[in-house]
Amino acid sequence: MQHVVEIPEVRATWNPSGPCIADDREQLDNQTFVKRVRTAAAVLYANGVREGDVVAVVLSNRLEFVVILFAAWRLGAAVSPVKPDSTVEEVRYQVEDCRAKVVVTEGGREGATLDVTEVAGPGAEVAGPESAQVDPSAAALIIYTSGTTGQPKGVVLDHANIAAMCAMLVGALALNDTDHSLLILPLFHVNGIVVSVLSPLLAGGRATIAGRFSASAFFGIVERVRPTYFSGVPAIYAMLVAQPESSAPDTSSLRRAICGAAPMPAELIARFETRFGVPIVEGYGLSEGTCASTLNPPGGPRKPGTVGRPLPGQTVAIMDADGRVVPAGTSGEVVIRGANVMRGYLGRPEATAHTVVDGWLHTGDVGYFDPDGYLVLVDRIKDMIIRGGENIYPKEIENVLHAHPAVLEAAVVGAPDPVLGEVPVAHVVTMPGARVDAADLVEHCRRTLARAKVPVSIELTEALPRNPVGKIDKRKLRALVADAIVTTT
Template sequence: MNLPALPDRRAAARPTAPALADDWADLDNTRFLAAVQRAAATLHGHGVGAGDVVAVRLPNTADLVVTLFAAWRLGAAVTPVNPALVDDEIAFQVADAGAKAMVTDALFDGPGCAVIPLGELLAGPGIDIEPIDTDPGALALLIYTSGTTGRPKGVMLDHANLLAMCGMVIDALDLNESDHSLLVLPLFHVNGIVVSVLSPLLAGGRTTVAGRFDAGSFFDRIEKARPTYFSAVPTIYAMLADRPADVDPDTSSVRFAICGAAPASIGVLAKFEARYGIPVVEGYGLSEGTCASTLNPIAGLRKPGTVGLPLPGQRIRILGPDGDDVPAGEVGEVLISGPNVMRGYLNRPDVTAATVVDGWLHTGDIGRLDEDGYLVLVDRAKDMIIRGGENIYPKEIETVVYQLPEIAEAAVVGRPDPVYGEQPILFAALTTGAALDADGIREHARRGLAKYKLPVAISILDQLPKNAVGKIDKPALRRLDAQTL
C-alpha cells in the first residue's frame, strides 16, 4: 500500500464515490484526486520535493487533508501546526522541522520558509504529477508534542508507521467502504489524522471534517452527515451527556464512538451511551506510538475503567522499578512495542535513546494489566496536564515565565476541572525587591504561549515549598491549591 497513490486508486476504483467533505466542500474520489494534483503542482512550483518538510497551519478543513496527500505525492513529509500557537511557537516548529514551505490561511511574518496562502495552493494548474513510489522508511509526519524540557519535540513517523497503525485500526474497528467518520478532533494531532482520516480512506470509506466542535450543533451534524463513527476526548462526551433533556437526536447511523487522549469518567461514558445508544470504546496511545496501542473491543468484552487490549501486532509490558516485568495486577511503567513505534525524536538522539530501548517505547505512564490482559492506567506521565484532550507540560509554561527577570521560582501544576478535566495553574516567587503582580505575569505569558496553555490562576508566594532534596514540592502546591478552592 502506497499512501501517496491512495487518491489515484480510489478515483480509478470508484470515481463518483464520496471521499472527503467539510462545511464548504464535498469531494468525491475524482474531485479529491484533482484537488490533490493542483496542490501538489503548487508545492512543486515552490521547490518542494522528496525529503522536504511542508508545514501546514490550517483549521480543520478538507484543505488540510488535501495538503497532506499533496506533500506525500511529492515525497515530502508534513508537520501540522496548531493554529492556536503564537508566532514564536510557530517559528520554533518551522525552524526545528526544517520546513521548506508553510501552507496557511492566515498572515504570518518571518517563519523562515516560503509561505503559501491557501488560495494559491488550491489554484495550481493541476498538472499530472505522478505519486512517488515512497520508501516505507521515508518520513511521513512530524508531530510536535509538548516538551518536558520547555520546547516541543518532533515525533518522526514514517510511512511504515502510518500503514501499520492504520491496518491495526481498520482491523480493530472492522472498517470497510461503508464506514464514514465524523472528524471532531484537531488535525494537528495524530489521532485525528490516523483514526478519522487515513484509516477510513484506506478502508474505502469516507471522512467528513466537522471543524470546531460545538455541543449545540454536534447532533445536527450527526443527523445531516450520517456518520458511522467518531472519535472524541472525555470533555466532549461530558458536554454531550449534559445536553438539555429535550435534545433527542437520531443517532441510528453511528455504530460506535471512541474515547481517548485523557482518563475518562466511567459515569460520564455510561450516561452518554445510555442516553444516545452509542457504544463508546476507550483506547490509549501516544504520538510516539503513531496514535493507539490499546482499545476496548467493539465486538467483545468492554471493560469500563480500562483502556482495553493491545491492538493486533503490538505488545504491552509493565516494568517494575527494578527493570523486570511485574506479574499481572501489579503496577509499573507501561512499555509498548510494535511496527507503530516512532523512528525517534527529530534532532534529539539522546532523548530517543532513553525513550525507545531495544524496540520498546517507554511511555512514562503507570499502569497494570488485569487478569484478562486489559490495561488499566493508574497515573500519567509525571506532571503532565491534560486539558480537554490537549497535553500541557508544566515545564513549557515555566520556561516562558522564567524569562521575566523578576521571577525567582515558578511551578505549574494541574487543577481538577469539571469541564476540561484539568487546568494549569501557576505558583511563583519573586526576586528580592521585585515589583510584579499576577497580571504582569499573565500578560507576558500571553505573548509566549498558546491560549490553551495559559494558567487559569496565578499565585505569588514568598517562596515555593521544597522537598527533602531541595526541589520544588509540587504535591504540596496541589494541596495548597485544593485548600484555597
C-alpha cells in the same frame, strides 16, 4: 491498497464518482480529490519541494489539509502540522526546528510561503511530476508534542508507522466501505489524521471534517451528515452529557464512538451511552506510537475503567523501574513495541534513546493488566503526589469524585506543603443544575479513601484548563494551587 500514499489514485480508479471527503465548505468525490492532490503537488514542486523536504501546514480543520498531506507524500516530502492558533514565535520555532521548505497557511498569516487557496483550492488541474517511489522508512509526519516539559519535540513517524497503524485500526474497528467518520478533533494531532481520515479512506469509506467543535451544534451535524463513527476525548463527551436534557437527537447512524487521549471515567461512559444509545470504544496510545496501542474490542466485551487489550501487531507490557517485565496484576510503567513505534524525536538522539530502549517505547504511564488482559491505567508517573513519603495517584481520587452523581469532571494535583512535601488538591466541574458544595465532596471522599488521599481542598469551577488536544492541563492546575491552599480538613 498497498500503501496509504496511494489512497487518492486507487480510490479514483475504483470508484471515480464515489464520495471521498467533505468539510463545512465543500464535498469532493474520489476523482475530484485526486485532481486536487495532483495540482497541489505541482504547486508545491514549483515552490521547491522535493523528496526528503518538510511542508509545514498551519491550517484549521478543512479538507485542504488532507489534500496537501497527500500532495506532499506524492513528492516524497513529509508534513508537519502546526496548531493554527499558535503564536508567531511558536510557529517560527516549529518551522525552524523541522526545517520546513514551505509553510502553507490561511488568511494571509505572517510567515507564510503559500496561502492554502494557491495550493489546494478549486481550479484547473495542473500537471506535476509523477508520484515518487515512497521509501517506507522515510518521514511521513512530524508531530510536535504539547511541550509540557520544555520545548515541544518533533515526533517523526515514517510511512511504515502510518501504514501499520492504519492497518491495525481498520482491522480492530472492522472499518469498511460503508463507514463514514466525522472528524471533530484537531488535524494537527495524529489521532485526527489517522483515526478519522486515513483509516476510513483506506477502508474505502469516507470522512467529513467538522470545523471547531461545539457541543450545542454537534448533534445537528450528526443528524445532517449521518456518520457511522467519530473519535473524541473525555472533555468532548463531558460537554455532550452536560447538554440540556430536553435534547433528544437522532444518533441512529452512529455505530460507535471512540475515546482516546486520556482515560475516561466509567461513570461518564455510562452517562453518555445511556443517554445517547451509542457505545463508546475506549483506547489508549501516544503520538510516539502513531496514535493507538490498546482498544476495547468493538464487538465486546468492552470493560469501562480499562483502555482495552493490545492491538494485534503490538506488544504492550508492564516494566518495573529496573526495566524488567512484571507479571499481570502488578503495576509499573506501560511500554510498547511494534511497527507503530516512532523513528524518534527529530534532532534529539538523547531524548529518543531515553524514550525508546531496546525497541520498547517507554510511555511514562503507570498501569497494570487485569486478569482478562485489559490494560488499566493508574496515572502518569510525573503526576504522582508524594505526601509525607506516601505515593498517591491522582486518578484514584478522581475516580472516587466521578462516582458522585453531581460531578461532571474532576482533576487532582499535588500542592506544595511545608511539612508533608505535597498534598492533594481537587478541582471539580459539577453537572448542570447540580447542588453540591466542597464539604459534601470531601465527605464523599472520606467514605472511600484513606485519610492521606482525601483532598485538602476542593475548588468548584466552571471549567478546567486544557491543552490544545483537549486533555486537562495539570501543569496549569499545579501553578494555580502552588501559591495558596485553603484546607478543608
